[in-house]
Amino acid sequence: xxxxxxxxxxxxxxxxxxxxxxxxxxxxxxxxxxxxxxxxxxxxxxxxxxxxxxxxxxxxxxxxxxxxxxxxxxxxxxxxxxxxxxxxxxxxxxxxxxxxxxxxxxxxxxxxxxxxxxxxxxxxxxxxxxxxxxxxxxxxxxxxxxxxxxxxxxxxxxxxxxxxxxxxxxxxxxxxxxxxxxxxxxxxxxxxxxxxxxxxxxxxxxxxxxxxxxxxxxxxxxxxxxxxxxxxxxxxxxxxxxxxxxxxxxxxxxxxxxxxxxxxxxxxxxxxxxxxxxxxxxxxxxxxxxxxxxxxxxxxxxxxxxxxx
Amino acid sequence: xxxxxxxxxxxxxxxxxxxxxxxxxxxxxxxxxxxxxxxxxxxxxxxxxxxxxxxxxxxxxxxxxxxxxxxxxxxxxxxxxxxxxxxxxxxxxxxxxxxxxxxxxxxxxxxxxxxxxxxxxxxxxxxxxxxxxxxxxxxxxxxxxxxxxxxxxxxxxxxxxxxxxxxxxxxxxxxxxxxxxxxxxxxxxxxxxxxxxxxxxxxxxxxxxxxxxxxxxxxxxxxxxxxxxxxxxxxxxxxxxxxxxxxxxxxxxxxxxxxxxxxxxxxxxxxxxxxxxxxxxxxxxxxxxxxxxxxxxxxxxxxxxxxxx
Numbered sequence: 001x002x003x004x005x006x007x008x009x010x011x012x013x014x015x016x017x018x019x020x021x022x023x024x025x026x027x028x029x030x031x032x033x034x035x036x037x038x039x040x041x042x043x044x045x046x047x048x049x050x051x052x053x054x055x056x057x058x059x060x061x062x063x064x065x066x067x068x069x070x071x072x073x074x075x076x077x078x079x080x081x082x083x084x085x086x087x088x089x090x091x092x093x094x095x096x097x098x099x100x101x102x103x104x105x106x107x108x109x110x111x112x113x114x115x116x117x118x119x120x121x122x123x124x125x126x127x128x129x130x131x132x133x134x135x136x137x138x139x140x141x142x143x144x145x146x147x148x149x150x151x152x153x154x155x156x157x158x159x160x161x162x163x164x165x166x167x168x169x170x171x172x173x174x175x176x177x178x179x180x181x182x183x184x185x186x187x188x189x190x191x192x193x194x195x196x197x198x199x200x201x202x203x204x205x206x207x208x209x210x211x212x213x214x215x216x217x218x219x220x221x222x223x224x225x226x227x228x229x230x231x232x233x234x235x236x237x238x239x240x241x242x243x244x245x246x247x248x249x250x251x252x253x254x255x256x257x258x259x260x261x262x263x264x265x266x267x268x269x270x271x272x273x274x275x276x277x278x279x280x281x282x283x284x285x286x287x288x289x290x291x292x293x294x295x296x297x298x299x300x301x302x303x304x305x306x307x308x309x
Numbered sequence: 310x311x312x313x314x315x316x317x318x319x320x321x322x323x324x325x326x327x328x329x330x331x332x333x334x335x336x337x338x339x340x341x342x343x344x345x346x347x348x349x350x351x352x353x354x355x356x357x358x359x360x361x362x363x364x365x366x367x368x369x370x371x372x373x374x375x376x377x378x379x380x381x382x383x384x385x386x387x388x389x390x391x392x393x394x395x396x397x398x399x400x401x402x403x404x405x406x407x408x409x410x411x412x413x414x415x416x417x418x419x420x421x422x423x424x425x426x427x428x429x430x431x432x433x434x435x436x437x438x439x440x441x442x443x444x445x446x447x448x449x450x451x452x453x454x455x456x457x458x459x460x461x462x463x464x465x466x467x468x469x470x471x472x473x474x475x476x477x478x479x480x481x482x483x484x485x486x487x488x489x490x491x492x493x494x495x496x497x498x499x500x501x502x503x504x505x506x507x508x509x510x511x512x513x514x515x516x517x518x519x520x521x522x523x524x525x526x527x528x529x530x531x532x533x534x535x536x537x538x539x540x541x542x543x544x545x546x547x548x549x550x551x552x553x554x555x556x557x558x559x560x561x562x563x564x565x566x567x568x569x570x571x572x573x574x575x576x577x578x579x580x581x582x583x584x585x586x587x588x589x590x591x592x593x594x595x596x597x598x599x600x601x602x603x604x605x606x607x608x609x610x611x612x613x614x615x616x617x618x
Contacts, residue, residue, distance in 0.1 A: 040528075041468045042394075042395040042398035042399050042469075042517055043363040043364060043395055044365070045361055045363060045399070046361065046362040047361060052355065052356060052357055053356070054354060054355070055407055055441060056441065057407045057409045057456060059411065061447045061450075062447075086351040087352055089352075090352045096364070100454040100456070102370060102454075133366060134454075138371075140449060141447065143447065145411075157354055159350045207350075
């Protein structure tokens with residue numbers, strides 16, 4: 001669905017700011033709480049946090065993260081889910097979100113309604129109140145940036161550092177072909193899995209896979225080490241080979257590291273009981289730099305998605 | 310300063326994502342704390358809040374909020390200060406911010422460095438750690454959206470509702486001519502004044518003036534009431550008449566409402582002691598709808614800045 005109107009009477013500029021904000025509140029419905037705890041003041045007011053807080057921000061931009069082929073509802077849902085995937089990687093649960101929208105004045109009300117209704121449906125599903133935001137205008141632009149607040153689900157907040165030589169590399173779900181298969185807007189963020197893993201003492205480090213594992217794994221790799229993956233073990237989505245699985249991107253799966261001496265059978269058994277429908281795969285382990293087996297892919301020579309090139 | 314490079318070797322696309330993020334960390338310097346409490350993970354981690362939290366989001370967009378005439382440093386500082394002005398209107402103090410940047414690949418490194426150094430200087434001045442963000446690419450766009458987190462400075466968080474017929478309408482500072490005079494990027498957000506007012510029991514409602522008082526006052530006006538302003542009392546910036554003062558916008562002052570029976574002499578005396586250099590002006594009061602004096606400006610007929618028209 002194209003966001004741009006041919007007839008300006010169907011565009012946001014026909015409404016004006018005040019009626020647009022009223023429409024946004026209607027489209028968000030119960031996903032947006034009433035003021036003073038939501039839209040309509042200079043700031044939204046949130047209750048005090050129960051512990052350490054998590055915050056992340058990610059956009060969706062027309063021509064970059066979506067195009068005319070993607071339904072507007074899917075764009076709105078994807079925006080929230082991309083951010084939830086980042087929160088999952090830190091073992092968090094969401095508490096609130098604010099949205100900054102930038103629109104060309106020719107953006108259709110139909111596209112905008114679809115976008116907000118898709119966002120609202122996902123916000124209700126994942127219990128994330130949309131507490132505020134901003135709408136600004138810029139020629140030729142349709143973009144939305146969502147800032148997500150969350151909290152830790154337990155005493156520990158895992159991060160990307162902590163892996164050591166000998167540790168095991170795991171990934172949830174399957175990789176590759178996300179854009180072709182529509183996974184990039186149909187995925188389920190791994191919130192439950194992330195919270196479960198954050199509570200496991202054998203977890204050393206975790207992140208979400210969004211730019212392709214070949215690129216993203218770099219952030220989990222300790223200095224003086226390399227990731228020795230076994231290509232035949234890489235769980236590929238339909239129609240993707242292991243190269244595609246490592247480089248296509250938009251997977252929104254969790255990659256994580258398990259201590260080398262951990263009881264991995266127990267981990268995998270417990271996982272299957274907790275998440276019988278989410279594949280869990282050990283892809284290999286970290287080895288000392290220079291000791292990469294001949295069979296392991298050279299990740300530096302594969303290119304995940306690189307921004308701003 | 311134009312954000313766009315003539316020679317691509319001076320543009321962000323010459324750097325690639327990883328080196329760009331390293332440069333951003335360098336430019337932010339001490340304004341950006343070290344991981345795990347800042348840039349470099351899927352989320353930033355913040356300490357637990359001490360009480361109710363405030364959150365707001367506002368952008369700056371090339372061609373809309375700034376152009377080639379504005380120094381890049383001023384753009385970065387303005388982005389933070391716009392958000393601080395919203396926080397001031399709720400009586401809050403800042404705790405942390407995240408930044409979502411959208412850049413054309415031709416954006417110069419010089420512009421970007423200026424933007425980040427200006428943002429960092431303002432972040433240090435107002436003690437706002439920049440804890441994380443996102444950089445995305447879009448053709449022809451240079452925009453930045455900052456989400457600001459804060460906390461209440463006292464037990465009460467004022468908002469825009471609460472005014473009644475007979476209450477007095479006040480404004481801080483002077484109004485009008487902001488763009489012409491460069492006030493829109495040189496202003497000081499009224500954080501101290503906002504916190505002071507939030508603690509005064511005679512305060513009924515408060516907001517920041519950003520789209521012009523004629524438009525913004527609508528949000529403070531109770532149903533069935535109108536704002537009866539005395540035009541000769543309106544504090545005008547150099548070269549602005551009262552019409553300009555009410556409609557130019559970008560004032561970043563506080564408008565607020567004082568209970569009709571309050572001891573206004575005491576309020577004004579205490580104000581002058583606390584803020585000897587910030588003008589405080591009573592502009593008029595709220596009257597019943599239909600009882601507007603002939604001398605009062607018809608605010609509906611004046612146009613403040615309207616977005617998306």
